Amino acid sequence: MDFVNKIIQGDCEQVLKGFPDNSIDLIFTSPPYADQRKTTYGGVRPAEYVDWFLPKAEQFLRVLKPTGTFILNIKERAVNGERHTYVIELILKMRERGWLWTEEFMWHKKNAYPGKWPNRFRDSWERLLQFNKRRKFNMYQEAVMVPVGDWAQGRLRNLSETDKIRDESKVGSGFGKNISKWVGRDKVYPTNVIHMATECSNRQHSAAFPVGLPIWFIKLFTDSNSIVLDPFIGSGTTAAAAKQLGRKYVGIDINEEYCQIARQRLTQVQPRLLEELEEYEVRAMQ
Numbered sequence: 330m331d332f333v334n335k336i337i338q339g340d341c342e343q344v345l346k347g348f349p350d351n352s353i354d355l356i357f358t359s360p361p362y363a364d365q366r367k368t369t370y371g372g373v374r375p376a377e378y379v380d381w382f383l384p385k386a387e388q389f390l391r392v393l394k395p396t397g398t399f400i401l402n403i404k405e406r407a408v409n410g411e412r413h414t415y416v417i418e419l420i421l422k423m424r425e426r427g428w429l430w431t432e433e434f435m436w437h438k439k440n441a442y443p444g445k446w447p448n449r450f451r452d453s454w455e456r457l458l459q460f461n462k463r464r465k466f467n468m469y470q471e472a473v474m475v476p477v478g479d480w481a482q483g484r485l486r487n488l489s490e491t492d493k494i495r496d497e498s499k500v501g502s503g504f505g506k507n508i509s510k511w512v513g514r515d516k517v518y519p520t521n522v523i524h525m526a527t528e529c530s531n532r533q534h535s536a537a538f539p540v541g542l543p544i545w546f547i548k549l550f551t552d553s554n555s556i557v558l559d560p561f562i563g564s565g566t567t568a569a570a571a572k573q574l575g576r577k578y579v580g581i582d583i584n585e586e587y588c589q590i591a592r593q594r595l596t597q598v599q600p601r602l603l604e605e606l607e608e609y610e611v612r613a614m615q
Contacts, residue, residue, distance in 0.1 A: 565591025
């Protein structure tokens with residue numbers, strides 16, 4: 330495939346029409362949010378955002394493998410004193426077009442600084458929506474396990490009888506967890522909330538996210554033979570993450586300046602050992 334390990338300048342909706350069906354293992358991207366990045370991407374009004382995005386999502390659906398995953402980093406903005414509904418509307422429309430809305434992850438920005446508006450406080454989170462074509466898809470949960478944590482020192486020392494079974498909650502809220510199965514384990518599965526600081530340097534891009542964010546999802550949803558696509562590549566963070574992990578990458582951006590930045594950045598990236606990446610992620614999550 331002649332598009333592999335390349336940064337391509339152009340509108341992703343048009344560029345992807347030249348890609349074969351079912352050729353991408355993971356799409357990880359953060360498109361311009363509504364009314365944001367006007368100087369570089371023109372800005373899209375909240376009321377027009379769904380219509381702007383859906384033709385692109387149609388191409389994403391076509392090129393993604395049946396076993397693949399699409400992770401969409403997006404957040405609704407406030408308009409006239411209330412949250413706009415364009416993200417919710419987009420989810421519903423994508424489901425109508427054949428996407429499965431499998432999961433929603435939350436990125437907690439650990440280093441968000443204080444702030445307020447007359448009727449709300451500053452956000453310290455962003456959505457990461459997971460979409461799939463089928464209910465069965467590639468997922469490597471063991472690849473993102475985390476150290477068991479200090480909670481285990483006391484919690485696992487004195488187990489009750491109900492801690493040893495998956496019993497029904499006394500308040501009728503569902504089934505509790507079998508806590509005893511984590512006794513003696515060094516690592517556990519994470520939750521769907523990712524605690525990670527924002528990118529301290531914008532890398533000449535106004536909305537760069539930390540490289541640890543795509544690294545986490547690339548490890549979770551791909552193996553060493555996979556191709557990772559970011560159709561709004563910006564400064565190249567997703568491609569850099571894929572290259573560090575030894576995956577193939579494809580980046581697309583309508584802005585040629587960003588494409589050049591991404592290409593230059595990738596010349597400085599070398600694949601890293603898995604042990605080094607695990608240490609990096611633990612530091613990033615702390």
